[in-house]
Amino acid sequence: MPDPLLIVGASILAGVVAAFTVLAFGRTLRTPRTGLATAGSALGAGAGILAGAWMLGLAPQFPPIEDRDRFLLIVIPAAVLVEAISAVSGRGRWLLRFVVAVAVVPVLLHGSSYMTDLSGPNSREWSPTQALAIAFGLGTACLIVLAGVSRAADRAGVASLGLAGAVAAVAVMLSGYATGGQLGFALAGALAGVVTASLIVSGPILGGAAGVGVVGLFSLLVIGRFFGNLSTTNAALLFAAPLVGSLMGRARGGRPSPWLWNAGRLSLTLVPAAMALALAVQQFSTNSTRPAADGTGPSASDYLNFGK
Amino acid sequence: MRKCLVVLTAVLVAMVTQTRVHADDYGLDPTHTAVTFKVSHLGLSWTYGRFKDVTGGFSVNAANPAVTAFSLTIKTESIDSDNAQRDQHLKSPDFFNAKQFPTIAFKSTAVKPIKDGYQVTGDFTMHGVTKPITFALVGGKTIEFPKGVSRTGFSTELTLKRTDFGVGKPMDAIGDEVTVAISFEGVKK
Numbered sequence: 001m002p003d004p005l006l007i008v009g010a011s012i013l014a015g016v017v018a019a020f021t022v023l024a025f026g027r028t029l030r031t032p033r034t035g036l037a038t039a040g041s042a043l044g045a046g047a048g049i050l051a052g053a054w055m056l057g058l059a060p061q062f063p064p065i066e067d068r069d070r071f072l073l074i075v076i077p078a079a080v081l082v083e084a085i086s087a088v089s090g091r092g093r094w095l096l097r098f099v100v101a102v103a104v105v106p107v108l109l110h111g112s113s114y115m116t117d118l119s120g121p122n123s124r125e126w127s128p129t130q131a132l133a134i135a136f137g138l139g140t141a142c143l144i145v146l147a148g149v150s151r152a153a154d155r156a157g158v159a160s161l162g163l164a165g166a167v168a169a170v171a172v173m174l175s176g177y178a179t180g181g182q183l184g185f186a187l188a189g190a191l192a193g194v195v196t197a198s199l200i201v202s203g204p205i206l207g208g209a210a211g212v213g214v215v216g217l218f219s220l221l222v223i224g225r226f227f228g229n230l231s232t233t234n235a236a237l238l239f240a241a242p243l244v245g246s247l248m249g250r251a252r253g254g255r256p257s258p259w260l261w262n263a264g265r266l267s268l269t270l271v272p273a274a275m276a277l278a279l280a281v282q283q284f285s286t287n288s289t290r291p292a293a294d295g296t297g298p299s300a301s302d303y304l305n306f307g308k
Numbered sequence: 309m310r311k312c313l314v315v316l317t318a319v320l321v322a323m324v325t326q327t328r329v330h331a332d333d334y335g336l337d338p339t340h341t342a343v344t345f346k347v348s349h350l351g352l353s354w355t356y357g358r359f360k361d362v363t364g365g366f367s368v369n370a371a372n373p374a375v376t377a378f379s380l381t382i383k384t385e386s387i388d389s390d391n392a393q394r395d396q397h398l399k400s401p402d403f404f405n406a407k408q409f410p411t412i413a414f415k416s417t418a419v420k421p422i423k424d425g426y427q428v429t430g431d432f433t434m435h436g437v438t439k440p441i442t443f444a445l446v447g448g449k450t451i452e453f454p455k456g457v458s459r460t461g462f463s464t465e466l467t468l469k470r471t472d473f474g475v476g477k478p479m480d481a482i483g484d485e486v487t488v489a490i491s492f493e494g495v496k497k
Contacts, residue, residue, distance in 0.1 A: 057477075065436060066401055066408055113410045119383070123410075176396035227407050229396045287393035 002178050007185050010055040014186045015193030018048030022194050022209075026201030034203045035088045041194050042083035042208030046076050048190025049183070049216060056182050067108050067223045068180060074107050075100075079215035083208040097146060100215060102139030106131065108222050138222070145243045146214045152246040153210035155195050156262035160245035160269040161213035162191035167273040168220050168238045171280040177228030180220070187216045217242070231283070237276035245269030331369035331376060334460065334494030338362060341492040343382055347470075348483030357389035357398075359412070366494055368448065368460065376419040378428055378445070380490070382412040403476045409435050424448075425462065434473040441466065463491035 025040020053059060053072055060072040082100050086093035109115050114125045126134065149157055169184025194209040221239050224230035245265045251258035341362050346354040361383035369375045384406040387398050399406040416430035417440070425446040432441045447462035467487050471478055478484055 066405060068401065112407045114407065118410045176393070176402075177400040178397070178402050180401060223401075227401050227405070229400070284393065287396065 002173065002182055006056060007182060010052040010182070011185045011189030011192075013055050014048040014052030014189030015196065016048075017051040018044040018190040018193030018209075019197040020044075021047050022197035022201060022205070026197070026203075026205060034205060035090075037201055037203060037205040038087035038208040039084035040208070041198070041205045042080050042087065042212050044194050044197065045190045045209040045212040045216070046080035048193050049076055049186045049212075052186025052189050053183060056179075056186065058179060058183065065111070067112075067227050068183065070107050070110060071183065071219050071223065075104055075219050076212070076216060078103070079212045083211040086211070087208050094143075097211065098139065098143055101142035101146065101218070102135050104142065104215065104219055105135040105138050105222060108219060109226060112226070114226065138218075141239070142214065142218045145218070145239060146211060148243040148246045149210050149214055150207055152248075152250045152265075153207045154204070154250050154262075155198055155206065156251070156265045157242070157246055158191050158195050158198075158206050158209050158213060159262075160242040160266055161210065161217060162188040162195070163266065163269055164238055164241040164273055165191065165213070165217050165220065167241070167277050168217060168224070171234055171238060171276055172220060172224035172228055172230055174280040174284040175224055175228040175230040175234075177224055177230075180223050180228060184217075184220050187213065187220065214242070231279070234276040234279055237272040237279075241269045241271075241273040241276075244272055331367035331372075332458075333367050333497045334365060335497055336362065336364045336366075336380075337459065337493045337495050340461070343380075343488065343490050345486050345488045347486045350481055351483075355389060357387060359383070359386050360388055361386035362492075364414075364492075370448075373419050373421045373426060376416075376426065378414070378416040378419070378430070380414045380492075384410050384412055403470075404435060414441075428464075432468075434468075435475050437473040439472060441468070458496035459493055460496075461491070461493040463489070465489045 021044035022037075022040050025043070026037040050072060053068075058068055058072075060069040062069070062073065064070040064073045078100050082096040086096060106115065111118075113119065113123070115131050117123045149161065165184045166188035167184075169181045169188065171181070172184060173181030175181075191209060191213050194206065198206055218239060221230065221235040225232065225235045245268045248261065248265050248268065251261035256264075342358065343362050344356065344358040346356045349355045359382045362380065364378070364380035366378040367376060384404045385399060387395055387404065387406075389395055389398065398404055401408065412432075412434045414430055414432045416428050418429040420427045420429075422444060425444060425448055427442065428445050429440060429442040431438050443464050443466040445462045445464045448460055450458060450460045452458055465487060467485050469484050470476055470486050471484050476482065
């Protein structure tokens with residue numbers, strides 16, 4: 001059973017590593033350049049996720065046989081690299097992002113029964129054509145969300161991503177994939193660290209972190225859906241949450257105040273996220289153990305504290 | 309004459325060799341095959357479960373056990389512990405990762421006759437990890453049921469450490485040692 005204290009600690013570590021990375025890129029330069037600082041935000045997000053995963057005991061194995069390993073060793077570094085290149089050179093940005101978005105599903109599901117004949121000839125669940133269609137379809141959805149979030153990639157936008165990541169973490173854990181879900185907390189912590197550091201480093205630097213955040217959230221939902229038991233509805237609601245929040249766009253000067261405007265954006269993000277969480281809790285309760293005759297039963301914290 | 313003797317000798321040797329390597333092949337009868345397991349819960353009781361989709365076969369030669377062989381394939385997704393939530397969790401990457409490792413397999417590499425059965429050594433593959441295991445297989449009585457159908461059966465019980473195969477992490481609430489009971493019948497082909 002997951003340890004809440006360890007999860008909090010990992011989230012904090014993810015945030016600290018992310019923040020220091022952003023500050024290192026943004027403050028050590030005599031005249032900070034936005035491109036480099038934006039690349040720094042991407043790197044900070046990625047480093048934070050990896051640090052959080054390490055503290056959770058989820059450091060990747062090599063070769064990356066399982067989905068978590070491929071997420072940490074391939075998907076996140078690829079997303080960081082693409083965002084860093086895009087931030088510095090700006091050329092081919094959307095093509096590179098499209099390649100990463102489309103590659104997420106085949107990479108995470110590589111060697112699984114969805115795409116490989118693991119139980120004999122023709123035992124794979126998806127034909128090659130189906131696999132290609134699913135990769136392109138989901139990749140396109142990822143790109144749409146990325147485009148929407150990038151439009152409003154300020155503190156509220158990245159915070160929305162972190163919020164969605166934290167809720168997705170709980171939903172994936174409730175779907176029966178506890179260790180995979182915890183990666184969402186590392187994601188949320190890393191994005192929170194980047195947002196915090198952006199209070200010190202001036203300029204529009206959060207685009208890099210937003211790109212890594214969208215790919216990270218997308219990947220978390222893919223592994224929850226296809227390796228856990230996260231429903232398609234919940235996955236869609238959680239992935240749409242930051243996009244819904246970005247519909248309001250960035251705050252403008254004047255009325256309403258930027259604080260109120262951004263609070264509204266975060267609230268909008270919470271609506272689909274909360275719906276997904278409610279559905280996940282309901283599903284978990286339905287599938288849980290039969291209640292004891294007197295209606296009581298062990299709680300999660302009872303299991304956590306067992307043996308201590 | 310000499311040529312005839314040589315040919316006759318060769319034919320006799322071939323016949324004897326054929327008899328020595330010939331084994332009776334059996335296909336597993338899924339209706340009368342069971343793979344069940346139990347694992348400690350909190351050190352207080354056992355949680356039981358089974359795998360419902362088991363296939364395989366075996367070859368038995370009582371005169372020459374060296375050619376006797378057993379193989380078994382279990383579909384990981386068929387796990388059933390009588391609790392939907394627990395089964396989902398067991399199938400997830402937290403334990404068996406059924407989508408990445410959809411089968412559990414055993415293939416014998418050496419068979420030795422012992423009292424009441426065989427000592428079987430073979431490669432056991434679970435969660436992508438292959439390790440040699442040895443266990444005593446009891447049984448081998450052959451009967452005709454229904455008429456015209458020859459069948460035999462074996463059973464065994466063995467203990468494995470799930471963490472040796474990367475199935476879940478060490479934790480106090482769920483025992484590391486899992487006792488597996490396998491009982492199967494085969495119908496002669």
